[in-house]
Amino acid sequence: MRRIHRSMTALLFLAPALLVYGIFFIYPAIRALYISLFDWSGFIPVMKYIGIKNFIELSKDPIFWKSLKNTLFFLFFGGIITLSLALLFAALLSKKKLWGRRFFRAVIFFPVVTPTVGLGIIGTFFFNPNGILNGVLNSLHLDILTNSWLGPKLAIYSMLAAIIWATVGFSMVILLAGIEKIPETYAEVAELEGAGETTIFFRITIPMIWDVIVTVIIFWIIGALKMFELIYTLTQGGPNWATSTISIFTYIEAFGQRETIYRMGYGTAAGVVLFVLVILGAGLTMSLLRREAIEY
Amino acid sequence: MNTKVYKIMALVLSLTMLVTACAPAATTTPPPVVNTQAPGATAIPQPTATVEPVKLVYWGYLSETEPLAKILTANVDEWNESNPDIQVELIWQGREIITKLRTELLAGTPPDIISQSDSELFPSVVKEGLGYSLDDALNTPSYDDANVTWKDSFIALQPYSDGHYYLIPDSYYTSGIFYNVNIFKKYSLMPPETWSQFLSVCQTLKDNGVQPLAVDGAYGFFPGWYFTWLASRIVGDEEFRAAALDKTGAAWDNPGFLEAAKQVQVLVDSGYFQPGYEGTNWPGAETLFAQGNVGMYLTGTWFPAEVSDKVGPDFDMSVVAFPSVEGGKGNQTTAEAWSNDWMILNSSKHPDAAVAFLKFMTSQKAMSEFASVQTPAPLKGAPLQKWVQNQQVILANATKIMPRMHGIQNDNPEWTTKVYWVVDDQLVFGQLTAEEFIAQLKEAQIAFFTGK
Numbered sequence: 063m064r065r066i067h068r069s070m071t072a073l074l075f076l077a078p079a080l081l082v083y084g085i086f087f088i089y090p091a092i093r094a095l096y097i098s099l100f101d102w103s104g105f106i107p108v109m110k111y112i113g114i115k116n117f118i119e120l121s122k123d124p125i126f127w128k129s130l131k132n133t134l135f136f137l138f139f140g141g142i143i144t145l146s147l148a149l150l151f152a153a154l155l156s157k158k159k160l161w162g163r164r165f166f167r168a169v170i171f172f173p174v175v176t177p178t179v180g181l182g183i184i185g186t187f188f189f190n191p192n193g194i195l196n197g198v199l200n201s202l203h204l205d206i207l208t209n210s211w212l213g214p215k216l217a218i219y220s221m222l223a224a225i226i227w228a229t230v231g232f233s234m235v236i237l238l239a240g241i242e243k244i245p246e247t248y249a250e251v252a253e254l255e256g257a258g259e260t261t262i263f264f265r266i267t268i269p270m271i272w273d274v275i276v277t278v279i280i281f282w283i284i285g286a287l288k289m290f291e292l293i294y295t296l297t298q299g300g301p302n303w304a305t306s307t308i309s310i311f312t313y314i315e316a317f318g319q320r321e322t323i324y325r326m327g328y329g330t331a332a333g334v335v336l337f338v339l340v341i342l343g344a345g346l347t348m349s350l351l352r353r354e355a356i357e358y
Numbered sequence: 359m360n361t362k363v364y365k366i367m368a369l370v371l372s373l374t375m376l377v378t379a380c381a382p383a384a385t386t387t388p389p390p391v392v393n394t395q396a397p398g399a400t401a402i403p404q405p406t407a408t409v410e411p412v413k414l415v416y417w418g419y420l421s422e423t424e425p426l427a428k429i430l431t432a433n434v435d436e437w438n439e440s441n442p443d444i445q446v447e448l449i450w451q452g453r454e455i456i457t458k459l460r461t462e463l464l465a466g467t468p469p470d471i472i473s474q475s476d477s478e479l480f481p482s483v484v485k486e487g488l489g490y491s492l493d494d495a496l497n498t499p500s501y502d503d504a505n506v507t508w509k510d511s512f513i514a515l516q517p518y519s520d521g522h523y524y525l526i527p528d529s530y531y532t533s534g535i536f537y538n539v540n541i542f543k544k545y546s547l548m549p550p551e552t553w554s555q556f557l558s559v560c561q562t563l564k565d566n567g568v569q570p571l572a573v574d575g576a577y578g579f580f581p582g583w584y585f586t587w588l589a590s591r592i593v594g595d596e597e598f599r600a601a602a603l604d605k606t607g608a609a610w611d612n613p614g615f616l617e618a619a620k621q622v623q624v625l626v627d628s629g630y631f632q633p634g635y636e637g638t639n640w641p642g643a644e645t646l647f648a649q650g651n652v653g654m655y656l657t658g659t660w661f662p663a664e665v666s667d668k669v670g671p672d673f674d675m676s677v678v679a680f681p682s683v684e685g686g687k688g689n690q691t692t693a694e695a696w697s698n699d700w701m702i703l704n705s706s707k708h709p710d711a712a713v714a715f716l717k718f719m720t721s722q723k724a725m726s727e728f729a730s731v732q733t734p735a736p737l738k739g740a741p742l743q744k745w746v747q748n749q750q751v752i753l754a755n756a757t758k759i760m761p762r763m764h765g766i767q768n769d770n771p772e773w774t775t776k777v778y779w780v781v782d783d784q785l786v787f788g789q790l791t792a793e794e795f796i797a798q799l800k801e802a803q804i805a806f807f808t809g810k
Binding site: 074103104105106107119122123124125186189190191192196209210211212213214215216217297298300301302303314317318320321322323324325 | 369456457459460463464477478481482483485486487488575576577578579632633634635636637638639642646767771772774775776779780783784787789802805808809810
């Protein structure tokens with residue numbers, strides 16, 4: 063009886079939040095699935111039911127597959143590099159004796175607090191053929207290394223670099239918080255027993271912050287799959303769809319503007335695919351990487 | 359406090375939020391409709407009783423601080439002052455106006471008048487039948503001269519593919535080759551009229567260390583323009599437009615299209631485009647031109663308005679039509695028409711009042727200051743800023759006017775974005791030969807239409 067009462071109380075307190083969540087997340091997701099079954103421009107209420115034809119067309123659309131490939135490229139390679147760098151920075155910045163700890167933490171975290179559109183604009187100045195990067199290379203007499211960084215061959219790698227720069231600070235801060243929670247006695251004992259820094263990091267630190275690492279990975283997967291503003295500001299998914307992702311593809315198909323396509327139903331179908339990818343990605347990560355948390 | 363009190367508080371809070379969420383939106387009763395006659399406008403039936411002024415909501419595509427927006431705002435203020443019975447509420451929505459309009463259309467609260475480029479209005483609201491037909495209104499007297507129809511007061515108007523008129527231009531542009539006058543004077547060059555002259559000028563510039571051309575490779579629109587123009591000159595406007603809609607792709611077998619692709623390849627292989635053009639995004643190329651680093655730039659006559667505050671005091675430029683191609687079977691004088699336009703939505707309760715207002719906005723006086731902000735007014739005889747004076751010559755010499763991009767962007771924007779520009783970029787980036795370009799274009803086009 064007491065358990066039922068407790069559950070009812072909990073439900074009562076959760077009700078407002080659940081209501082908001084239902085209205086702003088659950089309902090739009092279901093509605094999006096519904097709209098993806100229609101041919102609809104989005105300008106008039108009339109929608110033409112076409113079943114799964116949008117999904118069939120997506121399966122034959124080379125631009126969609128290119129966008130999916132780019133999305134997975136950013137997800138995997140961006141994830142590996144971002145997580146590795148974030149761990150490295152967190153490990154270094156956790157050393158209290160490091161000079162300028164706070165300065166470096168602020169510099170690395172700075173892109174996280176900067177509006178993403180601003181980061182994209184900075185990126186255009188940086189990667190432009192007459193921009194900062196080529197300018198620095200020229201001034202160092204390294205003209206041979208100058209390139210068309212946002213051209214069709216290199217744009218995806220430049221975008222990857224921009225994404226890593228923009229997001230590594232967020233992962234670093236979370237990992238740093240996890241590392242700083244670990245009591246120092248563990249490391250001290252390990253040192254007394256003759257363990258080196260690397261051994262302590264891999265055999266003690268990482269296992270003890272494993273749940274934090276999993277959380278960072280899940281955040282990364284969700285963020286990388288949905289990433290839009292930075293890519294749209296820097297390259298609009300170009301040149302020639304070279305940096306397009308599912309989010310960019312969805313936006314261009316549904317909302318047009320420069321590319322005046324205006325296919326809301328088709329774009330929503332791509333959005334449903336993205337939604338499924340996010341659920342799968344987050345779910346698989348949690349089930350494969352979860353382990354028993356170490357309490358201390 | 360005991361558990362019971364907490365439970366009651368939680369219940370009250372939840373119910374309050376539920377009631378608030380479910381409360382109906384406030385509604386207002388629309389004011390009674392009143393019509394009035396604006397000077398020079400078509401006579402509007404007078405109501406039997408005058409109550410409230412007519413209110414028109416006008417959404418503009420500009421940002422409030424843009425120079426043209428300031429002129430248009432002043433015009434609206436002048437209208438409101440002298441027409442108390444028809445009041446216009448102007449809201450500048452910016453370039454995302456179509457996206458915002460969608461929400462209002464679905465909510466049933468759209469504005470009366472919107473403005474945006476024809477390339478966005480035609481495939482969206484006009485295509486969905488949301489535009490008010492202006493056929494009859496265009497045959498009524500213009501604002502300035504009762505002997506001239508409203509239609510005839512414009513340089514040209516673009517009908518939709520159904521043959522009806524829905525858009526009234528607030529500006530009128532064409533495209534051409536802009537050239538740096540000082541550079542041309544320095545090397546005693548004449549603006550090219552033919553394609554062979556164009557290539558000769560490019561080579562002369564290159565030999566003298568001047569970058570001949572600039573292009574924003576990152577946006578398919580700009581690189582694609584060269585093939586579009588060459589195909590139009592060599593094969594024909596309508597042939598090019600028809601080829602873009604050919605589901606079999608067989609139309610691209612016309613040898614003229616291969617020749618057009620070969621000419622684009624000449625530009626690429628000769629190194630006439632600026633270094634790094636593949637990754638240059640707008641406004642990179644126009645900035646290079648405005649800085650005096652490039653000899654020529656293919657773009658539209660809106661270009662001077664975008665760079666007027668970036669150029670040096672001695673900078674000078676002019677524009678000529680895209681060169682004719684010797685032996686080309688297409689019309690060698692075709693000009694493109696680009697415009698930003700007003701449109702009255704057919705949901706407007708006061709279309710006649712909106713027509714009266716738009717007649718005022720397209721009067722000589724209302725558009726007299728457009729040239730000062732480098733905007734070519736769409737009226738016949740309207741003054742043009744120095745750098746686009748030649749627009750009049752281009753249009754006067756044109757025996758045919760085509761919509762932007764020779765119609766392909768209006769006809770099938772999805773094909774343009776996902777087939778044409780994708781393959782054309784590879785040609786312009788030097789990744790395909792002309793023969794490979796034609797083959798890939800055919801293949802991609804067949805796959806595109808098959809996938810539909």
